[in-house]
Amino acid sequence: MALNTNKVLKKYYSIKEVSDMLGIPASTLRYWEKEFKQICPKKSSSGVRQYTAQDIEQIKGVNHLVKEKNLTIKGARSQMDSKLPIQTDTFEVVERLKNVREQLLAIIDELDATPPCGLRL
Numbered sequence: 001m002a003l004n005t006n007k008v009l010k011k012y013y014s015i016k017e018v019s020d021m022l023g024i025p026a027s028t029l030r031y032w033e034k035e036f037k038q039i040c041p042k043k044s045s046s047g048v049r050q051y052t053a054q055d056i057e058q059i060k061g062v063n064h065l066v067k068e069k070n071l072t073i074k075g076a077r078s079q080m081d082s083k084l085p086i087q088t089d090t091f092e093v094v095e096r097l098k099n100v101r102e103q104l105l106a107i108i109d110e111l112d113a114t115p116p117c118g119l120r121l
Helices: 015-022 026-035 053-068 073-082 085-113
Strands: none
Touching (some): 015 026, 015 053, 026 053, 053 073
16 A cells, blocks of 8 residues: 655645745735735635645745845846746755754754763763
């Protein structure tokens, strides 16, 4: 019996879920929808936003450009419109490096908490 290794468990996410997941206020997400054509969540019949995994990746890209690269909205829009794959690749590499750093720091903390072999405290 094969295990489900697909990390995408849901097809749609609410604005609150996306906000909590990425640490971006819902008001910012709504603003970015107006400014970036790449972010266009579906809306239910009652007007509730439904973000897909692709929408979330676009939001991560905008967030990277605006918050980490300190681009203006106009500059970030220009970068997103140009669809340069290098920026997406760079963003993914940065995200992976951040995860590796967190794992290494956790290992260091664990090693610091463990006394060396043969020593008694």
